Amino acid sequence: MNASTDQSDRFRRSMCPVANTLELVGDKWSLLLIRDMLHGKTTYSELLDSPERIPTNILADRLKRLEAAGIVLRSAYQARPVRYAYTLTEKGAQLGEVLQALVRWGKRHIPGTRTLTESASRAGKRGRPRRSIPGGAKTGRSG
Secondary structure (H helix, E strand, O other), X not given: OOHHHHHHHOOOOOOOHHHHHHHHHOOXXXXXXXXXXHOOOOEHHHHHOOOOOXXXXXXXXXXXXXXXXXXXXXXXXXXXXXXXXXXXXXXXXOOHHHHHHHHHHHHHHOOOOOOHHHHHHHHHHOOOOOOOOOOXXXXXXXX
């Protein structure tokens, strides 16, 4: 086997960085989980309590996939029963730049869209209970 065959065997469809990034985070839920982690959510229950209402089986699957890809780090914070906290690795945190680009594009081209921070602020002004965003956006990015 030559070096070019070894290299191309690593990639499912092509060597294109867009295609390969989409293989990791291009499903309906992964970037939303990363958004929530950038906003300080770390536990399974916190991630489950997002406006989009991810089903539990999909949440568990996406967390495993993101961990296997080196985007999320899982660590036990309770022994009995074992409970885990999920945090972004440096590689995962760098996806914040991608999310910022999506926020800019969405706000420009999809009228009425709001970031989580804007939605929480608006809900508070109307007297409804606000959803807290624990710790705020750790990287200073909104989503």
